[in-house]
Each structure stands twice: as C-alpha cells, then as structure tokens.
Amino acid sequence: MPIATINPATGETLRTFAPIASEQVEAAISRSYLASRQLRDTTVEERGDWLDRVAALLEAERDDVARLVTTEMGKTYAAARAEVATCVSACRFYVTKAPAFLADEPAEAASVGAARAFVRYQPLGPVLAVMPWNFPLWQVLRFAAPALMAGNTGLLKHASNVPQTALYLADLFRRAGFPQGAFSTLLVGSDAVEAILRDPRVRAATVTGSERTGRAVAQIAGRELKKTVLELGGSDPFVVMPSADLDRAAEVATAARCRNNGQSCIAAKRFIVHTDVFEAFAERFAARMSALRVGDPMAQATDVGPLVSEGSRAEIASQVRDAVDQGATLRCGGELPAGEGWYYPPTVIADLTPRMRMWAEEVFGPVAGLYRVSSYGEAIEVANGTAFGLGANAWTRDPAEQERFVIDLEAGNVFVNGMTTSFPELPFGGVKNSGYGRELAAVGMREFCNTKTVWVGGDGTTGPVSAHAE
Template sequence: MAIATVNPATGETLQTFDALDADGIEERLARAEEAFRSYRTTSFEERGELLRNAAGLLEAGQDGIARTMTTEMGKPLAAARAEAAKCAKAMRWYAGHAEELLADEVPDPGDVKDAGATRAYVRYRPLGTVLAVMPWNFPLWQVIRFAAPALMAGNTCLLKHASNVPQTALYVEDLLRRAGFPEGCFQTLLVGSGAIEDILRDRRVAAATLTGSEPAGRSVASIAGDEIKKTVLELGGSDPYIVLPSADLDAAVRTAVTARVQNNGQSCIAAKRFIVHTDVYDEFAVRFTERMAGLTVGDPMEETTDVGPLSSEQGRSDLEELVDDAVRRGAAALCGGKRPEKLTAGWFYEPTVLAGITPEMRIHREEAFGPVATLYRVNDLDEAITTANDTSFGLSSNAWTRDEAEQERLIRDIEAGGLFFNGMTASHPALPFGGIKRSGYGRELAGHGIREFCNATTVWYGA
C-alpha cells in the first residue's frame, strides 16, 4: 500500500511519501535508544511541562490539524476538531496525574515484616522504546492516548501509523518536537506494514501496542510472543446496544444514531447491533430508521454534514458485501443499503438499517465498519444477553434500562471490556479502555494504561 494522502471525498491522491529505507529505520532506532538513556531520568514535573506545552500548541493549531484529518480519512470537520480538543485534554490529564498513578506502592507493614524486610515497596520504571502500530480512524486520538502515558512514564516512542494518514503522523512528531521533547523521544516511521516485523524484533524495541484489525493484531502478537515482548492489543468490536422497556426511549433513539454513525460509522466502539425488547421494538425501529434516513451525507468539510465518506474504496466494497449478503439471505433494508446517487465521486455509503438478521448472515458475525446498523428483536433480558454475547468480539457494550436489578444482571453477564448504561460508549483518560475475546487484551488510559509499559519493580531492604 502506498504511503499517501488520498482524499476519500473525491478519490484524488493529494500527496505521496517515500518510505524509510533500512538506513533511515536504523537511524531512528538508534536515536530512540539514545534518547531513552537520558529521558528516563527526567522528573514527572519536567515531562508534565513538556506535555502541557504540546497541549497548548495543539489547541492553538486545532483547526489546521482537524482539516488534515478530514482530508486524509474523511471524518466530518466538527468531529475532527472535537478529536483534537480531546487529545489536548488527555495530555493535560496525564501531565497532572502520572506521578500519583506511578507512585511507589508500599505494602502493609505486617506484610513487609513477614517478607523478612525492614522496608519494601514497588516502583514503576519505564521499559524503553515502545512501538505503536496505529489505525487511521481516529488518527490523532489513537496516537495521543498511547503517547501521553508512555512519555509520562519515561518511555520513548516509535509510531508506525496507517499508510493513508501520513500527514497526521508527521504532525504528531512535529508537535512534540516543538513542545520541547528531546530529539528521539517520539519519532514517526513512514514505513509499510512489511517493515514492522524487523522493527519489532530489534533489541532496542522493548514492547508494542497495536490498534487495528484482528489479523494485524494476531501478526504483531505472534512476533512479539516469539521475542517475549509485552504487547497491548485493541482490535475489532461489534458492540451491542440493548434497549429494555424501562428505557427513556427518546434518549435511546437519539443516542443510538450518534452511537452508530460517529466517525462515519468507522469506530471499533461504535454501537453496531441494536438489541431491542419486543415491547418497544416497533416504536424504536420506526423512530431510529427515520433519524438514520434523515442524516445528511456529503462533503465532510461542510459544517452541516452528518456522515462523510468511508476512508477507502476497499472499505466501502467490504461494507457493501456484508449488506448485500444479508439482504440476499432475507434481511430487510429499512433505509439505505446503497451508494448515494448524487455523490458519484468519493467513497460514500448511505446510513443503513437492517432488520431480520439471522446467524447465517455474515454481518451477524463480522464487524460492519461503516454507517450500517443491525436490529434484533428479543423477548426478555435473558435473550438480550444471549444475543449480545453471541459474538467473537468483546470491546464495549451499551444498555438502556433504569431497572437496577437489570443493570446488576448485565454487569455480571455481559462479556465486554466496558458497559455503558443509558448513554453511548466513549473513552476518557480517567477510565481504562480495552476489550476481551477477539477484541484484544491489555488496557489503555487511566492508571491501567500508563502501567502497561512499566517495569513493576519489587524493592526489598534487609536489616
């Protein structure tokens, strides 16, 4: 795949980039190792000041980077601006909380004595250089939510970004350089996926994190396992959105639309399977379909656009295959199900609602990465939970109910890394983020995330 900016709203290639050769990769690996030797000795106060500098620069240039993201992968401009603002917030959060999150952990004095020590504690120390393999769908947020905690912990970072967002990738390196981070602390590697294995196997790379597809995660995990290196994986999702009779239906319908079409429907944590109790199914289906059909599809640079193009021609083709397979096997397209007739350039697809989903349909098992929602009618809470868990994924989940007993049952039985009641899934620096099953392992964000790439060192003192 070429490393290039291709506008998904027009299909036009705007800029291409040369991939790093072996000498260029070697130079950056050496620079990262050298930077780690000194950067690891800096204080939390020093690192926090640099990260706050970066947050300020990001906010000052928010509109520019938002336009770059929209140009490269097609998200509506308002969503791109919000993504940039979220990144600045996350950098400030880690700048202010990293020291307490990584403070020495001191056991109970009685346990210290039982261990035969006069004093003992756990200290979190940085691992070294961490390789991040990141996706195009949230091209700034995915990088910052890795880089902010990794840098605050004292690690250095190498970024292999998706090949269709090279300008965003280069922007992050430049942003952190302008903020004052020492040379080599954060570097972007413009390389194809074929270069990842050799980089990950290099002795100077201590660990890796990947957000992306299941095949990509399997590949990176396999290589890292062979090298016995730590990994964190955040892979696909097919999140359930359960609506039960006690729900505020107005809010559930309104939020369902946003939860499905956020980022043009190209989000691992977007709600995809709408599992609705039979008592409210008919009303939900009508109102949800009306709202989905009423969304404005068009130029993502226009402020009035709700849904922009998919990021690539292949991505649209993959989505079309899932929808066509479902319809062929008996699903009903309540709205959408095709390309917009008036948008002949670019990779647009109509917001779509499919009903009558059955297990033999591919879309029941595979992730639909675009503005396509599937509706399921269930008779009770047991059936809702069974349907929700009938997936190989387990990233997050949503449930609309005001019944506390139902909420407790869902917390106990839903198989996912997160459960959001009466709202939609979102990531926040203070809350751990990640999944189970084929959605990956490990956690990003919060204290869980910053400690993923630290050496939890036991320190023991005798007499």
C-alpha cells in the same frame, strides 16, 4: 497499500511518500533507544512540562490539524476538531495525574521482614505503536501521553493513508521540547514491522487495529518475549429493554452508530431490542438515521462524511447485499449514492439471521443491524454471541436489570443508558478477540512500566525469610 494522502471526499491523490530506507529505520531506533536512557534520568515534572507544551500547541493549531485529518481520512471537520480537543484534555490529565500514578507504592514492610518495602514503576524503553487511521490523533496520543510521561519513548508506524498526520505528530513532540528520538514517525509499510519489533532495543508494542494485525504483531512479540497491548475490532451490542427511555435510546443509538462516519471500533453496531418495544424503537431509530445529512465533511451542516476508501465502501455494500439477498429487510438506506467520493448512507437493516455475514462480522460503516429478542436471556445470548468483546451498551431503567447487564455482558467496557466512549480517567480495552491489556487511566500508564518490587533490610538483616518455595 501506498503511503499517500487520498481525499475520501473526492478520491483524489493529494500527496505520496516513499517508504523510508532500512538505514533510516535503524537510525530512528538508535535515537529512540538513546532517548529512552535520557528520559529515565528526567523527572516526571520535566516530562510534564513538555507534555503540557504538546497540549498548548495542539490547542493553538486545532483548526489546521482538524482540516488535515478531515482531508486524509474523511471524518467531519467538527468531529476532527473534537478529536483534537480530546487529545489536549488527555495530555493535561496525565500532566496532572502522572506523579501520583508513578509514585512508589509502600507495602507492609514488617510482614515481609523488611525495613522498607515498596513497588516502583519504571519505564521499559522504546515502544512500537502500530496505529489506525480512524482516530489518527487520539489513538496515538492516548498511547504516547502516558508512555512518554512514564519515561518510555515511542516509535510510530501509522496507517499508510494518514502520513501527513503521522509526520505532524512527530514534529509536535519535537517542538514541545522532548529530546530527539523521544517520539519518531516511521513511514514504512506493514512488511517492516517484524524487523522493528524483533530489534532487541525495542521493548514492547501496542496495536490498535484489526484482529489480523493484532494476531500478527502478537505472534512476533510472543516469540521475542515482549509485552503487547492490543485494542482490536468490535461488534458492540446495544441492548434495548422494555423499561428504556426509547426516545433517548434512539437518539444515542444514532450518534453511537454514525460517529466518525460509522468507522469506530466501539461504535454500537448490533441493536438488540426486546420484542415489546421493537417496532417503537425501530421506527424512531430509522427516522433519525434517515434524517442525517451525508456530504462534504468540511461543511458545517454535514453529519456523515465519506468512508475512508473505495474498498471499505465496497466491503460494506457487499455485507448489506448479502443480508438483503437472504431475506433481511431494509428500514432505511442501503443504496450506493451517485457521484464522486466514497459515501454510504446511514442504513438500518432488520430480520438478520445467523446465515448472514452481518450476524457475526464487524460492519465498519454507518450500517445498523436490528435483532429482535423476547427475553433478557436471549438478549444476553445474542449480545455475547460474537468473537468480539470491546464495548457494550444496555438501556434499561430497572436497577436490578442494570446490575445483571454489568455482570453478564462479555466486554471490556459496559455503558448503561449511555454511549460507549473512552475517557482518560477510565481504563479502556477489550476481551476475547477484541484484544487484551488496557489503555488510559493509571493502568494504561503502567502497562509499559516495570512494576519493580523493592525490599530493603535494616541493620543486621541478611534477607527475607519465607516459608514459600519458588
């Protein structure tokens, strides 16, 4: 894939970039390693001052940054502005919370024969981040904010279709005062990732993207014995039970399916509805999806902008056509619009069967599959019946049923009577083929820390005495 800005609303190539040379990659890794040694010697308060400046710059430049994001990947301007605001909030969250997250954790010293015993969190060093185009700011900041606050440095290999956003991010951290090399953007293709990850100075990697990308990076990192965090694809279930508030569920279902033009790993994609309320929900849902306005992502009235690429639109059209050809029923949408740009209408499709690609594949666009079930047990079977396990929604006003969903849904994130999303305050990640490890909250910051056990003896102590063999 060329490294280029191609406007999805028009298909026009606006700017192209040549990949940087191997010598430039080497220089960037060297600067990152040197900066990691420097950051280890700074205080969390100093790093917090720099990250607070990142937040201030983002806030001041919000409109221009949002316009750039919309131009590069097609999300609505309103959604891009909201993404910038989320990044600002996350930065300030870590400025406030990092001192507590990184503080030494005392242990029961007497029980281990020590004068003092505690856990200390220390940075690992340079971390390679392989990031996607769909949330080109938020995906990067939710890695970079905790990682840099912990004293690590970042090497960003961003998606090739958002190069200007990637360059902006590197400049942002530089202008905020972080040392040279603390955060670097590498304009390289995917073929350069292996050599970067194998470099001994690079200590870990984080990936948000496709299952294929995650497997490739994890395989390399495994051979090199390097820590990885993977946030991969999802085919999130949205289960609606008879006691649900159907009007509210249909409203949230529409937002959940079509946010970011339907291009989100944690967008609800499979709508699993109890037969007692199936038609009532389907009618409400299709009506709301049909009412969404598709068009210029910069226009204030637009609800759904273009898909990111012509290839992405072709893939979604193929998945829908496969289902219809095998007997699925369109409740709305499903027709490619005429004109320029890579638009696809909000679509609801029912009567899906396991023979159809949509039954098991992730659909990365504004297409909702409806699945009719006759019981709680069947709902769980369908919900868990994919290789993915990122997020899940359950809609029920029955407290006992709510608790059962929390236990039974195989997902890293379960939201009851609400839309799955990510918050700095809560850990985020998946299970099964959706990846492993967690971002955000305290655990996300500590993923790229050395959790160091410290045992200190008192006067005359020669060492711990334990009956446990190693």
